[in-house]
Amino acid sequence: MDTLYDVLIVGAGASGLLCGLECARAGKKTLILEKDPLPARKILVSGNGRCNLTNRFVSPDYYRADPALIESTLQHFSFEDCKHYFEDLGVLLTEEAQGRVFPAAGKATAVADALKAALKESGAQLLTGQEVIKIKHTKTDFILTTKQGPAFHTHKVVLACGSCAYPQVTGTNAGYELAKSLGHTIIPPLPVLSGLCLKETALTRLSGIKCQVRTTAKTNPVATAEGELIFTNYGINGPAALNVSQIVSRNLQNGPVSIEINFFPQLDNPQQFFRTRLEKFGSRKPKDFFAGLLHESITNLLIDFTGLRKQVPVREQNMQRALHTLTAWPVTVTAMRPWKEAMAAAGGVKTREINYNTFESLLCPGLYITGELLDVDGKSGGLNLHFAWASGFTAAQAIKEK
Numbered sequence: 001m002d003t004l005y006d007v008l009i010v011g012a013g014a015s016g017l018l019c020g021l022e023c024a025r026a027g028k029k030t031l032i033l034e035k036d037p038l039p040a041r042k043i044l045v046s047g048n049g050r051c052n053l054t055n056r057f058v059s060p061d062y063y064r065a066d067p068a069l070i071e072s073t074l075q076h077f078s079f080e081d082c083k084h085y086f087e088d089l090g091v092l093l094t095e096e097a098q099g100r101v102f103p104a105a106g107k108a109t110a111v112a113d114a115l116k117a118a119l120k121e122s123g124a125q126l127l128t129g130q131e132v133i134k135i136k137h138t139k140t141d142f143i144l145t146t147k148q149g150p151a152f153h154t155h156k157v158v159l160a161c162g163s164c165a166y167p168q169v170t171g172t173n174a175g176y177e178l179a180k181s182l183g184h185t186i187i188p189p190l191p192v193l194s195g196l197c198l199k200e201t202a203l204t205r206l207s208g209i210k211c212q213v214r215t216t217a218k219t220n221p222v223a224t225a226e227g228e229l230i231f232t233n234y235g236i237n238g239p240a241a242l243n244v245s246q247i248v249s250r251n252l253q254n255g256p257v258s259i260e261i262n263f264f265p266q267l268d269n270p271q272q273f274f275r276t277r278l279e280k281f282g283s284r285k286p287k288d289f290f291a292g293l294l295h296e297s298i299t300n301l302l303i304d305f306t307g308l309r310k311q312v313p314v315r316e317q318n319m320q321r322a323l324h325t326l327t328a329w330p331v332t333v334t335a336m337r338p339w340k341e342a343m344a345a346a347g348g349v350k351t352r353e354i355n356y357n358t359f360e361s362l363l364c365p366g367l368y369i370t371g372e373l374l375d376v377d378g379k380s381g382g383l384n385l386h387f388a389w390a391s392g393f394t395a396a397q398a399i400k401e402k
């Protein structure tokens, strides 16, 4: 334990790597400790292996967090800052629908490799296979002990351990435990950005079908999301499910959650649309009436679910329930999918216990906490990585100035 580091970062994920790079570039003697044999593993699996690293529309509206924290963080590291940062690292970027930004190479390795190369050039040290199990705060410094034996001495510590989501790829409770040992409060973590299990087993008939919908979760507050919905053998997945999952997961603590699925989000006036269709195709039987509008399996389920008579022309039946169901199909969420399918965690270190301008702990001076370890979770589309980079960057700026 003879070397005294200026800054020691626990975790070589998105936040830790960027923070370490910035500290080392500023001439700080920097060490990053990573428990895994390899760094950047979650970056590599992100965005289905393509890494959706930021989003043009990043704003406090897309996070479940204290808006003041996100506002302040975006002032330090905005969408444009993030784009330029990675372009400066040599990553060619491309923007897709809904402002989502990916490396143009089509692979997350482009982002991870660029970060690793810059880190090497910066002079930062990275030690893998070193799991920090204890942090002792002395009067002036910190002493970190790893499971593998060595102890490290440093002026400042950055906890960038990520969350417990996706345990098969580095997700761990270790960061919560370390933060707690230094006096921080942990908001119990919940899985988010994962599929939703439904009570209605009949919907498994739709397994594999994808459609564009609007979902409305009858939660407090009400949450809506628009985009692709994927029916599965347990319920629903895809952006239209993931982007209400943050609120659904929290509300599930009090029991099952109702969601309505609108299969025609593009219609301004669905009632008028269906009235016209009834006038035009009233002599058709239900299956032919819905032909051209819906996937056949959805039509069949709708007919069974709403009790339409298959052989009777629609104008001779009460269509009201069926047509209403198409824009507000009720389903009941009973559970989130397990942690190994969650792309993020709600909960984590209570953010009121850190300085929003520096990410320094208000309880333990010299300790910084960044990334998904904090009680911040964003919607899908590049928001979580943006926060990880931005918080790592902001902490590094503060460390440089000291």
Ligand SMILES: Cc1cc2nc3c(=O)[nH]c(=O)nc-3n(C[C@H](O)[C@H](O)[C@H](O)COP(=O)(O)OP(=O)(O)OC[C@H]3O[C@@H](n4cnc5c(N)ncnc54)[C@H](O)[C@@H]3O)c2cc1C
Binding pocket: 010, 011, 012, 013, 014, 015, 016, 033, 034, 035, 036, 039, 040, 041, 042, 043, 045, 046, 047, 048, 051, 052, 053, 054, 130, 131, 132, 133, 160, 161, 162, 163, 165, 166, 170, 171, 172, 174, 175, 342, 343, 344, 370, 371, 372, 373, 381, 382, 383, 384, 385, 386, 388
């Ligand atoms: C499948 C999947 C897809 C995703 N896709 C996207 C996407 O496209 N866009 C997006 O914005 N977000 C995405 N995310 C979320 C995003 O990956 C995370 O929000 C982000 O990686 C968090 O960064 P972080 O640095 O806080 O933590 P991580 O990237 O998780 O890094 C934490 C690191 O700390 C290490 N560590 C933990 N404890 C210790 C310890 N005690 N000692 C030493 N090392 C330790 C871990 O091994 C890990 O390497 C996805 C997540 C998953 C699981």
